[in-house]
Amino acid sequence: MERSEGMLRVLHTQYILSFDAEGNRSDFWKPVLTLFTHPTDEQLKEFSTDSHKALNYLLSDPQNVNSIKQLIAKSRENARGIQDNITKEVWEHVNRLYHWMHDPTFERGLQNRDVVPLLDEALSKTILYIGISDTTMPRGMGWSFMSLGRFTERCLLTVQLSMQQFEEMSYELDTERDILYWRQLLLNLSGYEHHLKTYRSSNTNDNVLDQIILDKNFPRSIKYALNRMEKYLRDVVSNDVTSSLSGQQLYLEFSRFNSQIQFADLQYIRQLGLKSFMSMIQTNLYQFTNKLGQLFFSYT
Amino acid sequence: MIGSDLIHQYITQSGFWDEMSGAEGIRPPYLALLDALKNLNLSDLHEKEALASRLFINQGITFTVYSDNKGIERIFPFDILPRIITATEWQGVENGIKQRLKALNLFLQDIYDDQHIIKDGVIPAALIASCTGYNREVKNIQVPHSIYVHISGIDLIRGENGQFYVLEDNLRTPSGVSYMLENREVTKRLFPDILVGNKVRMVNNYPLLLHNILLSLSPRPISNPTVVLLTPGIYNSAYYEHTFLARSMGIPLVEGRDLYVDQHKVFMKTTRGPQQVDVIYRRIDDEFIDPLVFRPDSVLGIPGIMSAYRKGTVALINAVGNGVADDKAVYAYVPAMIRYYLNEEPILPNVPTYQLGNPEEKGHVFQNIEKMVVKRTSQSGGYGMLMGNKASEEEIDAFKTEIEKNPRDFIAQPRINLSTVPCLIDGKFVPRHVDLRPYALCGPSGIQIVPGGLTRVALREGSLVVNSSQGGGSKDTWIIDE
Numbered sequence: 063m064e065r066s067e068g069m070l071r072v073l074h075t076q077y078i079l080s081f082d083a084e085g086n087r088s089d090f091w092k093p094v095l096t097l098f099t100h101p102t103d104e105q106l107k108e109f110s111t112d113s114h115k116a117l118n119y120l121l122s123d124p125q126n127v128n129s130i131k132q133l134i135a136k137s138r139e140n141a142r143g144i145q146d147n148i149t150k151e152v153w154e155h156v157n158r159l160y161h162w163m164h165d166p167t168f169e170r171g172l173q174n175r176d177v178v179p180l181l182d183e184a185l186s187k188t189i190l191y192i193g194i195s196d197t198t199m200p201r202g203m204g205w206s207f208m209s210l211g212r213f214t215e216r217c218l219l220t221v222q223l224s225m226q227q228f229e230e231m232s233y234e235l236d237t238e239r240d241i242l243y244w245r246q247l248l249l250n251l252s253g254y255e256h257h258l259k260t261y262r263s264s265n266t267n268d269n270v271l272d273q274i275i276l277d278k279n280f281p282r283s284i285k286y287a288l289n290r291m292e293k294y295l296r297d298v299v300s301n302d303v304t305s306s307l308s309g310q311q312l313y314l315e316f317s318r319f320n321s322q323i324q325f326a327d328l329q330y331i332r333q334l335g336l337k338s339f340m341s342m343i344q345t346n347l348y349q350f351t352n353k354l355g356q357l358f359f360s361y362t
Numbered sequence: 363m364i365g366s367d368l369i370h371q372y373i374t375q376s377g378f379w380d381e382m383s384g385a386e387g388i389r390p391p392y393l394a395l396l397d398a399l400k401n402l403n404l405s406d407l408h409e410k411e412a413l414a415s416r417l418f419i420n421q422g423i424t425f426t427v428y429s430d431n432k433g434i435e436r437i438f439p440f441d442i443l444p445r446i447i448t449a450t451e452w453q454g455v456e457n458g459i460k461q462r463l464k465a466l467n468l469f470l471q472d473i474y475d476d477q478h479i480i481k482d483g484v485i486p487a488a489l490i491a492s493c494t495g496y497n498r499e500v501k502n503i504q505v506p507h508s509i510y511v512h513i514s515g516i517d518l519i520r521g522e523n524g525q526f527y528v529l530e531d532n533l534r535t536p537s538g539v540s541y542m543l544e545n546r547e548v549t550k551r552l553f554p555d556i557l558v559g560n561k562v563r564m565v566n567n568y569p570l571l572l573h574n575i576l577l578s579l580s581p582r583p584i585s586n587p588t589v590v591l592l593t594p595g596i597y598n599s600a601y602y603e604h605t606f607l608a609r610s611m612g613i614p615l616v617e618g619r620d621l622y623v624d625q626h627k628v629f630m631k632t633t634r635g636p637q638q639v640d641v642i643y644r645r646i647d648d649e650f651i652d653p654l655v656f657r658p659d660s661v662l663g664i665p666g667i668m669s670a671y672r673k674g675t676v677a678l679i680n681a682v683g684n685g686v687a688d689d690k691a692v693y694a695y696v697p698a699m700i701r702y703y704l705n706e707e708p709i710l711p712n713v714p715t716y717q718l719g720n721p722e723e724k725g726h727v728f729q730n731i732e733k734m735v736v737k738r739t740s741q742s743g744g745y746g747m748l749m750g751n752k753a754s755e756e757e758i759d760a761f762k763t764e765i766e767k768n769p770r771d772f773i774a775q776p777r778i779n780l781s782t783v784p785c786l787i788d789g790k791f792v793p794r795h796v797d798l799r800p801y802a803l804c805g806p807s808g809i810q811i812v813p814g815g816l817t818r819v820a821l822r823e824g825s826l827v828v829n830s831s832q833g834g835g836s837k838d839t840w841i842i843d844e
Contacts, residue, residue, distance in 0.1 A: 081554045082550075113554075175555065242567060255609060255612060258612025259612035259613075262586035
């Protein structure tokens with residue numbers, strides 16, 4: 063659900079920006095397509111310049127296993143399997159969302175010239191899911207796992223979107239870019255207004271870096287997400303009746319990794335190299351999710 | 363009925379420059395738009411109108427009409443068909459506005475200092491002395507970078523031959539820029555494909571440009587000056603715009619009661635304690651800004667702020683006293699200012715203006731009053747005007763009596779046949795008169811003009827009054843690269 067919400071926000075921003083002159087770029091949709099899916103060269107060529115084709119593929123193409131529709135279907139299957147651990151309200155909302163997306167009117171909305179209403183509604187429904195979970199779920203193991211997953215996804219999305227943007231400038235932080243360059247990334251992360259209100263100095267590169275990695279008040283920063291992950295992991299491990307050593311071990315490993323971020327500053331990141339720093343975070347996140355899955359959800 | 367029928371049934375009015383249709387047929391800049399509209403039927407267009415209304419309402423771009431103690435939210439009328447101006451035409455407009463603003467800035471600097479322009483006999487001293495916008499309190503105040511007009515909206519019209527004229531300069535607190543920006547956002551939703559295909563220049567970086575200019579005007583040489591937007595409050599008709607601009611720039615929106623002056627410095631009350639304010643983008647008129655200097659009954663302003671301004675510890679944007687430069691009587695002298703200060707011929711002509719304080723000009727106006735538009739110099743927004751061709755004998759006589767009492771308070775201009783553009787009204791494309799307000803920003807690094815502006819349209823048939831208070835609406839304005 064978190065991935066769907068993040069992805070929908072990116073699609074929304076990208077679609078709105080496609081109306082501006084930059085939408086004429088021949089590879090306008092390529093970054094989004096490669097970030098969220100694994101298109102073939104032919105698909106990439108076909109969808110990169112056509113907003114409607116790109117959106118169709120990303121939202122509902124049955125061939126695309128990472129489409130929003132598929133993600134929601136998987137969420138529903140998960141929710142169905144753990145109904146005893148989630149509230150009735152949460153289950154019903156996920157179920158409603160699934161049926162809304164599989165109703166023919168959804169497909170018809172997608173064929174409209176203006177897809178914004180559809181994206182708006184889908185985004186609202188995924189955000190509503192967060193609100194319903196927050197207000198109805200008891201703060202037990204179910205909630206902790208749910209939150210752990212949510213913040214892991216959020217952190218990964220911030221890392222991946224940022225790396226894509228850094229890649230475009232070859233990770234050259236000394237090449238000054240203005241806010242227009244960063245606007246899309248910040249809009250994707252719902253952090254544009256926060257940036258304008260918080261950062262006043264003219265070094266935009268450093269400001270953006272600070273916000274997306276180190277800002278403890280920005281709910282989509284890496285630091286914020288990792289902090290929340292550590293809290294929910296601690297709750298999971300401390301509530302684990304088996305008190306398994308593996309759980310404690312995972313918590314220690316995660317905390318060591320998290321410390322590198324919590325005590326980092328821009329100077330440290332520059333010394334280490336932005337690319338290495340971001341890759342380190344990404345690798346650690348992947349390793350963590352693998353171990354978490356093996357420890358708590360593996361049947362073998 | 364489909365779009366192609368609507369286009370064929372479009373009938374222009376003789377004697378007016380229609381921006382879409384001329385003697386040679388449809389003008390080239392409109393061809394692509396019309397081509398896209400051809401296949402839409404009337405219900406598609408009505409759907410787009412309904413969508414535009416919904417978007418304005420959802421974003422809170424409304425004003426409240428109080429009737430029977432019920433607040434009814436209304437939107438400002440918006441016509442969905444965009445107005446198109448080519449990049450070549452725009453270049454002339456841009457050059458003309460830049461030239462005009464340079465001269466007006468030099469005029470303000472001069473008039474509040476040595477007054478060479480009066481001493482050299484270019485502008486009569488009596489005219490300046492009679493301007494309500496001339497503030498003796500700001501004489502000799504040094505403003506940052508000698509810039510007085512930071513934010514301006516210059517009202518332009520197109521005459522019978524398509525020539526642009528300057529109708530009015532707005533150099534105090536010009537409003538409407540949020541409508542320019544929101545109109546574009548709405549048009550993106552209405553005509554997404556057409557917008558991209560027409561190479562329309564972007565306007566959405568206006569708040570960033572404005573923010574950069576505000577930061578650059580800080581009197582304190584610090585990296586993070588505090589910039590605020592000062593609003594009269596929620597009951598002001600432009601309050602939406604104040605909130606919109608503050609949010610778009612990420613700066614605090616404050617009222618007079620949120621600020622105070624201590625030791626000739628302005629501070630903002632915050633939950634973290636007082637914070638010194640460096641730059642104030644004020645949307646309050648001069649007369650309300652400081653009750654100790656101007657109107658003592660003002661509760662909107664900040665007592666003592668003028669002392670801080672005089673000391674140079676705070677920048678007020680726009681500068682206090684700009685009203686003298688956009689006075690309707692001084693307007694007639696702007697071409698002379700351009701020649702005097704810049705030694706250049708004006709790029710954008712004025713509408714010919716008669717000073718009714720001059721007996722000869724007054725006589726000429728009285729003789730030809732049916733061809734004239736008479737305006738009070740102290741009023742704006744379409745109020746205090748007499749349209750000679752529409753007024754009754756009684757109204758004309760009443761105006762003449764008022765003019766005789768105080769002729770300096772009036773100017774007259776020959777009625778210009780404002781250009782027309784197509785509007786969708788009652789299921790038809792019909793021509794309606796428009797003006798254009800481009801917004802210019804002036805900072806230490808020069809003048810920047812966002813490619814576009816607010817097109818105001820007189821939605822009533824035959825009306826030449828475009829003001830929203832008088833039944834006007836607005837349109838998106840496209841500057842297209844050919």
